[in-house]
Amino acid sequence: xxxxxxxxxxxxxxxxxxxxxxxxTFWQGYVHAVSGPNGAGKSTMAAxxxxxxxxxxxxxxxxxxxxxxxKLAVDERARHGITMAWQDxxxxxxxxxxxxxxxxxxxxxxxxxxxxxxxxxMNPAQYLDRALDKTLSGGERKKIELASIxxxxxxxxxxxxxxxxxxxxxxxxxxxAIDLLKKRGTTVILITHSLAVLERADHAFLLCHGEIIDxxxxxxxxxxxxxxxxxxxxxNIPDEWEPVIxx
Amino acid sequence: MENKSALIDELLEASRxxxxxxxxxxxxxxxxxxxxxxxxxxxxxxxxxxxxTKDGVGIRFTVKAGVQIEKPVYLCFGMMSDRGKQxxxxxxxxxxxxxxxxxxxxxxxxxxxxxxxxxxxxxxxxHAHYSYYERHIHGENGGIEVVPKAKVTVEEGAYFKTExxxxxxxxxxxxxxxxxxxxxxxxxxxxxxISGRGAxxxxxxxxxxxxxxxxxxxxxxxxxxxxxxxxxxxxTLTASAPYARGHVDCKEIVQDGARAKAVxxxxxxxxxxxxxxxxxxxxxxxKQLQTLMSRGLSEEQGVELIIQGLLR
Numbered sequence: 392x393x394x395x396x397x398x399x400x401x402x403x404x405x406x407x408x409x410x411x412x413x414x415x416t417f418w419q420g421y422v423h424a425v426s427g428p429n430g431a432g433k434s435t436m437a438a439x440x441x442x443x444x445x446x447x448x449x450x451x452x453x454x455x456x457x458x459x460x461x462k463l464a465v466d467e468r469a470r471h472g473i474t475m476a477w478q479d480x481x482x483x484x485x486x487x488x489x490x491x492x493x494x495x496x497x498x499x500x501x502x503x504x505x506x507x508x509x510x511x512x513m514n515p516a517q518y519l520d521r522a523l524d525k526t527l528s529g530g531e532r533k534k535i536e537l538a539s540i541x542x543x544x545x546x547x548x549x550x551x552x553x554x555x556x557x558x559x560x561x562x563x564x565x566x567x568a569i570d571l572l573k574k575r576g577t578t579v580i581l582i583t584h585s586l587a588v589l590e591r592a593d594h595a596f597l598l599c600h601g602e603i604i605d606x607x608x609x610x611x612x613x614x615x616x617x618x619x620x621x622x623x624x625x626x627n628i629p630d631e632w633e634p635v636i637x638x
Numbered sequence: 639m640e641n642k643s644a645l646i647d648e649l650l651e652a653s654r655x656x657x658x659x660x661x662x663x664x665x666x667x668x669x670x671x672x673x674x675x676x677x678x679x680x681x682x683x684x685x686x687x688x689x690x691t692k693d694g695v696g697i698r699f700t701v702k703a704g705v706q707i708e709k710p711v712y713l714c715f716g717m718m719s720d721r722g723k724q725x726x727x728x729x730x731x732x733x734x735x736x737x738x739x740x741x742x743x744x745x746x747x748x749x750x751x752x753x754x755x756x757x758x759x760x761x762x763x764x765h766a767h768y769s770y771y772e773r774h775i776h777g778e779n780g781g782i783e784v785v786p787k788a789k790v791t792v793e794e795g796a797y798f799k800t801e802x803x804x805x806x807x808x809x810x811x812x813x814x815x816x817x818x819x820x821x822x823x824x825x826x827x828x829x830x831x832i833s834g835r836g837a838x839x840x841x842x843x844x845x846x847x848x849x850x851x852x853x854x855x856x857x858x859x860x861x862x863x864x865x866x867x868x869x870x871x872x873x874t875l876t877a878s879a880p881y882a883r884g885h886v887d888c889k890e891i892v893q894d895g896a897r898a899k900a901v902x903x904x905x906x907x908x909x910x911x912x913x914x915x916x917x918x919x920x921x922x923x924x925k926q927l928q929t930l931m932s933r934g935l936s937e938e939q940g941v942e943l944i945i946q947g948l949l950r
Binding site: 441443444464465466468469470473474475477480481482483484485486487490494495522539543 | 860889923924925926928929930931932933934935936937939940943944946947948949950
């Protein structure tokens with residue numbers, strides 16, 4: 392069953408067209424990867440789905456569970472079951488990890504929060520009372536961001552570059568978290584240009600220059616990415632070139 | 639006697655320290671209502687010498703050399719009436735190697751026209767430790783002008799920390815002026831956390847002079863303003879000795895028609911001294927807010943959580 396559709400979605404930022412009549416459908420309960428080179432529009436697509444400030448003036452439609460959500464604000468989309476993990480999570484002066492996770496949590500259950508952190512190899516006793524600020528490493532903030540997604544229990548989760556800034560051991564915990572979300576029936580959209588992350592998906596899309604240029608089985612997309620995208624000499628500079636597909 | 643006892647309880651309750659004071663006979667305290675000392679419990683090693691003045695009290699507060707007071711000492715100043723003046727003269731001596739944490743709760747819960755002023759001279763002896771936590775409780779309409787001034791000397795190896803926080807009610811008008819001289823190997827921490835609304839006016843002048851080798855100082859101000867409140871923060875930190883280290887940090891969140899100004903002044907007069915500063919004024923950080931909103935919090939809830947964190 393479809394959970395989310397983008398229909399002819401276009402977005403212009405700073406006079407550059409970043410998304411170009413994007414048509415993409417996500418299926419409930421699946422782990423989808425949206426892959427593509429840097430500058431293709433992947434993170435922009437995620438921000439547009441979430442309705443972040445600056446990303447709402449779109450053409451086209453975003454249909455979530457059969458309803459057009461174009462006019463819904465970020466928090467309204469969140470309360471309808473969509474949430475997002477940032478590539479570079481925010482830092483907060485004075486706000487503790489505990490308070491952040493409680494605020495993010497659907498059930499406000501401290502035990503669930505403890506178990507979620509432990510599942511990400513983070514000792515709750517060491518982290519809960521720490522401030523979510525620059526004293527935490529990028530990898531720690533990333534895992535806390537992921538913990539906040541898990542306790543949020545959303546129906547659709549956008550993970551923007553979940554592996555950036557993460558060490559190898561932590562990456563395995565991230566993958567465990569993706570598996571957990573999938574087991575729950577959560578729809579996961581992985582924004583990634585990493586083959587290791589793409590490998591975790593059930594289904595994949597390839598985005599280039601603001602458009603979907605291929606979709607399907609992850610192995611097919613991985614092969615296309617390796618054979619064509621990596622050696623491709625172009626850069627994703629919006630409006631300045633036409634994509635070279637199939638060459 | 640009964641009336642006085644009831645007044646003590648009322649003031650302590652309003653100050654939120656009733657339980658702390660009454661449940662533990664090992665806790666020292668002083669309660670001043672307007673210009674009258676109405677409650678006092680001392681401890682060995684602490685000398686509290688109050689004297690009544692026309693509009694308040696003068697207090698000489700001494701902790702004898704080597705005395706380590708583990709539990710908080712509470713000073714409760716306040717007025718339950720809605721108008722009047724209260725002036726406090728504090729003469730504080732923390733002698734060599736003494737240690738005390740002083741909690742000054744200044745309570746004016748019904749304020750509509752009150753002036754509360756304080757002049758403090760503080761001397762912290764060598765290797766002594768003195769923390770002063772000033773907590774204010776005001777009426778919901780403000781109606782109060784608070785003017786605390788302090789001159790502090792921190793001797794060699796000593797530690798001084800002061801924190802100012804408004805626990806309840808509106809600021810009204812507050813004009814803080816603290817000046818601190820730090821000698822060799824001493825440590826200074828000055829922290830102010832204030833939330834202003836309505837037509838509240840906040841002025842903070844905090845100065846630290848790192849005059850001794852290896853002295854260290856941090857001045858931190860965190861303010862959240864909304865409606866038509868205003869704040870001016872002048873933090874000055876000077877370092878004129880080798881290996882003196884300092885940092886000035888001012889963060890202000892401004893909403894509605896509120897106005898904020900921060901002027902950090904950093905002065906380094908020795909090539910081996912080092913001071914840093916940061917100031918961030920403006921609206922709530924968009925990424926912080928949108929992250930919280932993407933978890934389902936409303937904008938108001940997100941802003942409130944961010945401000946709570948800032949003021950912590």
